Amino acid sequence: MKPTVKKGLLIGRTRYKESSLIIRTLMEDGSLVSLLFKGALRRKSGIAGRIRPFALLEFVYYHRPGKNIYTASDVEVLEDFSDAVSDYTSQQRVAKFFKKAVSLIKPEQSVPEIFDIVLALLREWKEISSLSENLLWSGFLLKIMTFAGFSPTIFRCAICGGKINHEENSAFSPSAGGLICSSCRKPNDAIQFSKEMVKTAQFLLSNSFTKYFKIMPAEDEFKKLNIALQKFWEYHIGEEKS
Amino acid sequence: MASQAIEELIAELCRLPGFGVRTATRIAYFLLSRPKEDIYALIDALKKFAENVKVCSICFNVSECDPCPICADENRDHSVICVVEEPQDLAAIENTGVYDGVYHILGGVLDALEGISPDDLHIKELFQRVSEGDVKEVILALNPTSEGETTISYLTKYLKNYDVKITTLAKGISSGSDLEFADKRTIRQALENRTKIEVEK
Numbered sequence: 043m044k045p046t047v048k049k050g051l052l053i054g055r056t057r058y059k060e061s062s063l064i065i066r067t068l069m070e071d072g073s074l075v076s077l078l079f080k081g082a083l084r085r086k087s088g089i090a091g092r093i094r095p096f097a098l099l100e101f102v103y104y105h106r107p108g109k110n111i112y113t114a115s116d117v118e119v120l121e122d123f124s125d126a127v128s129d130y131t132s133q134q135r136v137a138k139f140f141k142k143a144v145s146l147i148k149p150e151q152s153v154p155e156i157f158d159i160v161l162a163l164l165r166e167w168k169e170i171s172s173l174s175e176n177l178l179w180s181g182f183l184l185k186i187m188t189f190a191g192f193s194p195t196i197f198r199c200a201i202c203g204g205k206i207n208h209e210e211n212s213a214f215s216p217s218a219g220g221l222i223c224s225s226c227r228k229p230n231d232a233i234q235f236s237k238e239m240v241k242t243a244q245f246l247l248s249n250s251f252t253k254y255f256k257i258m259p260a261e262d263e264f265k266k267l268n269i270a271l272q273k274f275w276e277y278h279i280g281e282e283k284s
Numbered sequence: 285m286a287s288q289a290i291e292e293l294i295a296e297l298c299r300l301p302g303f304g305v306r307t308a309t310r311i312a313y314f315l316l317s318r319p320k321e322d323i324y325a326l327i328d329a330l331k332k333f334a335e336n337v338k339v340c341s342i343c344f345n346v347s348e349c350d351p352c353p354i355c356a357d358e359n360r361d362h363s364v365i366c367v368v369e370e371p372q373d374l375a376a377i378e379n380t381g382v383y384d385g386v387y388h389i390l391g392g393v394l395d396a397l398e399g400i401s402p403d404d405l406h407i408k409e410l411f412q413r414v415s416e417g418d419v420k421e422v423i424l425a426l427n428p429t430s431e432g433e434t435t436i437s438y439l440t441k442y443l444k445n446y447d448v449k450i451t452t453l454a455k456g457i458s459s460g461s462d463l464e465f466a467d468k469r470t471i472r473q474a475l476e477n478r479t480k481i482e483v484e485k
């Protein structure tokens with residue numbers, strides 16, 4: 043049988059039996075795949091040392107329809123980001139982003155853009171880790187929700203469909219599905235959005251993480267934006283399974 | 285349908301790590317094929333295990349007493365603490381016969397992806413021991429995995445505040461592998477040639 047070769051990221055690993063490992067991966071096609079590395083912990087195999095977290099890996103495995111764990115034969119490290127994510131605190135921060143992204147992908151589903159966003163976050167981590175956590179989370183949530191098909195409307199009014207100009211008195215409503223213009227009646231769960239917040243949300247979605255430095259720092263507004271997006275997530279997606 | 289007793293045994297076995305329903309079922313039917321005495325011997329062993337095995341309140345080693353024989357041994361050098369992940373690693377080092385200090389078992393390593401944080405490990409207790417006792421050296425004998433490396437740098441960051449020498453095992457145990465799979469000679473050399481971690485205070 044011909045092996046499958048795919049790039050992916052490690053999202054979890056468990057020891058299996060005496061010396062084997064079962065790992066969970068987010069593959070380049072945006073699917074979640076579990077792989078079994080038999081005898082990976084044995085002294086001479088050397089494979090366990092290459093199953094690195096926070097690195098772009100390339101897996102060689104045998105895809106078998108109907109199975110949910112595939113047997114893998116090899117793994118290579120293509121890009122290692124562990125220098126940027128070396129201390130436990132930053133690993134914890136990055137792991138939280140991973141977990142959120144992965145929770146959007148259902149079994150049998152693949153969302154390649156989610157892999158791209160997570161990989162971009164890792165690649166750019168060294169640079170962007172100093173950004174406000176609220177800002178980074180807002181941008182990340184907007185991006186992953188958009189590609190998973192849950193995007194809040196942020197360029198048009200969720201009620202009348204009119205273009206959201208940068209006017210005063212717009213609001214964000216999870217139940218309505220996004221931003222609401224100044225002329226529409228606001229639902230009960232509407233959160234006031236300033237002109238700057240609307241602009242920021244639109245900028246975050248349309249630009250890469252490294253461009254976020256161009257945004258004028260306004261932590262209070264970033265926090266409000268992040269909370270609004272978390273509420274949107276809870277309303278439309280619910281709590282992620284752990 | 286199988287009897288309820290079998291179902292119950294399978295359900296209990298399934299709670300063990302690495303056991304799925306299939307493996308558990310195989311074990312259940314295997315036990316069934318054995319003489320009854322074998323099953324009673326297993327029950328006896330489990331009972332003794334439950335009643336007699338204790339976790340050392342100092343180093344978290346498992347033995348039949350608390351403190352464990354290593355911590356209680358006055359001939360060992362209590363100023364040197366060797367930090368390992370699991371009791372199996374302690375056993376691997378003890379087997380070399382060259383180490384006469386004491387141990388501290390962390391109970392794992394920091395793993396952000398799996399959500400294992402400092403609070404899940406015996407890290408606080410290690411710092412406590414170092415701050416109270418007359419400790420001169422802490423050997424960080426963790427497995428050479430990326431999680432092991434992360435844990436070493438986390439521990440170093442805090443241990444450098446105390447007046448102790450911090451060392452790690454010399455390279456030689458293959459990367460990603462476990463101490464328990466390394467042979468005696470490799471571990472002995474890694475221990476004897478351990479290197480000091482230079483820290484900025």
Ligand SMILES: [Zn+2]
Nearest residue numbers: 199202223226
């Ligand atoms: Zn409107």
Ligand SMILES: [Zn+2]
Nearest residue numbers: 340343352355
């Ligand atoms: Zn002890």
